[in-house]
Amino acid sequence: MSNGRKKGDHGARRLQIAEATCNVILKAGVERAGIADIAREMGCSTGVLMHYFESKAQMLLYAKNLLFDHVYAAVQAAGAEHSGLEMLHAMAMELVPVDPAAIDRWRVLTAFNGMAIGSPELQKAQASRNARFAKLFSSAIRRLQRAQILPSRLDPFVEGAGIVALVDGIAGQIVMDPRVWPVKRTGELIQRHLHTLLHAPR
Amino acid sequence: MSNGRKKGDHGARRLQIAEATCNVILKAGVERAGIADIAREMGCSTGVLMHYFESKAQMLLYAKNLLFDHVYAAVQAAGAEHSGLEMLHAMAMELVPVDPAAIDRWRVLTAFNGMAIGSPELQKAQASRNARFAKLFSSAIRRLQRAQILPSRLDPFVEGAGIVALVDGIAGQIVMDPRVWPVKRTGELIQRHLHTLLHAPR
Amino acid sequence: MSNGRKKGDHGARRLQIAEATCNVILKAGVERAGIADIAREMGCSTGVLMHYFESKAQMLLYAKNLLFDHVYAAVQAAGAEHSGLEMLHAMAMELVPVDPAAIDRWRVLTAFNGMAIGSPELQKAQASRNARFAKLFSSAIRRLQRAQILPSRLDPFVEGAGIVALVDGIAGQIVMDPRVWPVKRTGELIQRHLHTLLHAPR
Amino acid sequence: MSNGRKKGDHGARRLQIAEATCNVILKAGVERAGIADIAREMGCSTGVLMHYFESKAQMLLYAKNLLFDHVYAAVQAAGAEHSGLEMLHAMAMELVPVDPAAIDRWRVLTAFNGMAIGSPELQKAQASRNARFAKLFSSAIRRLQRAQILPSRLDPFVEGAGIVALVDGIAGQIVMDPRVWPVKRTGELIQRHLHTLLHAPR
């Protein structure tokens, strides 16, 4: 009877709270997501939440970072599984939301994005999020340049940021109305954008 | 004839309130933009705001629509002043924020975008905003197709939505950190994206 | 062309305001009867009301007194037109509300009655209202005693207050649901009560 | 088993709040009875009140019903302890307020009565209150008819409503000035009214 649990419970509980937080945000929006709602969603009392997080703000931050990390890891993994220009395509397609779960994830991130306005710290955090994704793509681009698949005159970071911009833009539309961007159409647009890298003007 | 107080410049006051609203949102974020803050920003009492708007929600909506209309008209005007592929480029460059005032406009719109999550009506409104911009671009594309500048096999609406996506994506990054996208760099990326329209695969 | 008006307008306007006040109270209740509502009901601005009354409280008071005086005069008139026990009956039947207009009058008075709780002055005013009606009836009773129709051992004021109590009680029920007391039934009950005066125990 | 805070005496707290509510209404009137005042009266914060009631309206309703139930039960009990015509007399005397506490109860009920004007629902509730009391008396009357103490030609409900009307009318005067109706005088008037039931005309 090794009832040797107890460790790890703490983190698991935080994850559970973050998930509940996201669900509430999806249902009611960030500003109407109160801790009472989150507690109800979890089926516990509000006091519990304050045991695991110092404040509501930190709870939200944790949830956002979790979501971000999740997407980041998925994109990174997609990059590792492909090569050539295909790598960039796979990464971009992993970033763009194509199923309901991913769309919901993006919705929550969009809510946080809006929250960042008016808060220099959150704004900086979002800028850094953008930069991290741009870097992820720029690393891939640099690899393709070294493999002489992409021309060396391209600025990897700028091109990375460009791909992220296109994907974010598409996601921003999907989040409001998923019907505009069926997967096939999305894939074609991204494909075309990536091809411009091959023959970029000097 | 009628004595009594002057009519009062109802519309002008609403504009003034909308401007103050945007300023407060920029400083403090949508969720911390209380009507007391807006009143303070305007240098009047909170009661005034309720004279001109039925509720805070309508005040925000009015401010958002004003901002949207402003940008929309600018893009439309830019389209009217150019021809050829240049037209699309001019429109896109008008949409992308390149000066501090435009960046602030986009910031406020980003805040509203976040607010839409969790509210089906606002979400629908944002979807319609996206569609209207896509349409603006698709009309231009159709004109270029008729002039045989762009291949007729392109779906004008999809391409329009694609341009909007790219621009929104860039704007989304500028809003958080303007240093990533100097005007020149932005212009080149958009240029390259527009050129893909010329040789789009069948 | 004697346009010699101007005098009396003041009083007429106050009457008009009092009437509008009663209408609003009937529609929305005393506590939800705002100055703005009354102004709207009259088709004028709120400022007008403050020209004719020093405060909202005085406006309400004026309206209440008007209503009271109206009913008082009607009861008094009914007494003057009859003699014998019939006089008391006619007076009581004038006090009890039997048509929609009278019911509405009573409703407003009921609202004011409730308002008096918690306000010693208004409470005193209501007590005095009750006393004035009791006196009206006790005068009649005294007259009937002098005419040896009613036994002299009756205390006229107590009996007067008793008749008022019965009528007020019936009115209080009618105000909430008029179906309980059709005129005929009301008349019979009052009749019976009045007959107890004839053979009141020593 | 379950750890955590004690259950808390939910019902007791509601009673306490209702009592405080009544006290405030007596001191200041229904319309000036704010939840801040009630909280001050209770010696707690306003938030507490919202823990125990969904809204101020429900708080008032609860207080009113409590008062009503209290009086209703007392009248019912008085009926059970007597027989013959004495039963009706005892019930009526229980309903009429004869001590300061009962007068205050009636005052609060009078305030609620005024509140009902302009609100169809509350008006209906008051009508139902009247009907319930009339029924209480009509049951007693029916019992006396079966015992052949009262003539069977009387309509029990009408007579019940009549007794309630008389008592309510007396109470309405006591509420504004208790000096008018000393207990003895009240008892005699009611007695006389009840005797009319014995020899009611066909």
Next chain:
DNA sequence: AATGAATGAGCGTTCATTCAT
């Protein structure tokens, strides 16, 4: 660890009243 009652500042909104026109 967990509870949920309690707090109290803050919210959007209402409204009697004032006053420049």
Next chain:
DNA sequence: GATGAATGAACGCTCATTCAT
């Protein structure tokens, strides 16, 4: 006289946070 914009205190209510149990 008349207007209605402006005021600002007060309202009912919400909610993150605290804390005794």
